[in-house]
Amino acid sequence: EYEREYAGGSWIPISECSPTTATICNVTEDISAPVAYKLRVRAELGATRSPWATTEGFFSRAMTSLTPPELRVLAEGQHVLVQLADLGPSFQFRLLYWRKGHESRVQQKVLREVSSVVHLDTMEAGAEYCVKAQTHVQAINRSSSFSPTQCVRAQGDTSLWLLTALLSSAAFAVAALTLPFLTWKISKVFQYSCCPTAVLPDTLKESEPPTQLILQGREEAEQCDLMVVVMPSEEALQLWIQ
Missing domain, CATH: 2.60.40.10 (Immunoglobulins)
Structure with a gap:
């Protein structure tokens, strides 16, 4: 049981705390006036009551020390x-x-x-x-x-970053696979545009490469030997008359 007293007044029960089974009571609203107060409390068990325990001297709210909120x-x-x-x-x-x-x-x-x-x-x-x-x-x-x-x-940001990382990895893999093919294709297009391949008519085509003809000529030349024929004087004279 809790009670309050104004300076020069009488004891007034605190409605929120009389009676109560709690060992803590919030008396803020009961001592809201800017005057001096005194508090007292006692325990009760059935018809048995303890002596009052009273605060020493009067106090006011201006002396209150506030605690941080929960x-x-x-x-x-x-x-x-x-x-x-x-x-x-x-x-x-x-x-x-x-x-x-x-x-x-x-x-x-x-x-x-x-x-x-x-x-x-x-x-x-x-x-x-x-x-x-x-x-x-x-x-x-x-x-x-x-x-x-x-x-x-913030909840859920981890999954968002994970999804972003997975998408980035997939995009990088696709780019790594397609980039060489695109590079080769673009080089072929530029090569055809700048240096197209000319098709020669059949009349200008050589049946055999010049190198092969030269080689064949060399082989035939190597097969011919120098021959010296000695003819009798009578046959030579007859050939000269003819």
Whole structure:
């Protein structure tokens, strides 16, 4: 059982915590006025009650130290989602987020009302985003320290990169197979266009190559020997008269 007391006033039960079985109670809404308070608590078991345990001296909300919010960062496809515990209408949450590796371009978002899940931003494919948050209470102009940084990566980007790599490999293989054929075909086209093959008529064609004719002439020349015939003087005279 929890109770509160204004300075110079009487003890007032805290509705959210009287009675309660929890060992922690949020009394933020019950001490919202900018005045001094004192709190006390006791345990009960049936008809048995313990003595009151009372805070030492009065305190005000201006003396409150805020703790960082409970933050959970999620990735849904390429969307960054955050979950924050709702602390009541007096609390605001300041979110800082950035793309990992681009810490100089930090973006900010202030949440005054917290639902179960809040959409923060849309991530770029293959990128990783980091988020941290702090609590702020405008009434006392106080802010907590930032929560630990949490980073998430867009889901499904690995398969996208894998598909891109497979398609690139297939395209390279096709190019490697077709490029030699295309090169040979293009060279033939250029050769026909620039230096076409001329067809000679049959009358200009040689029946045998000149080299073969020369060789045959040499062979016949080698087969002829020089012969000297000695004729009798009578036969020579007769041939001369004829």
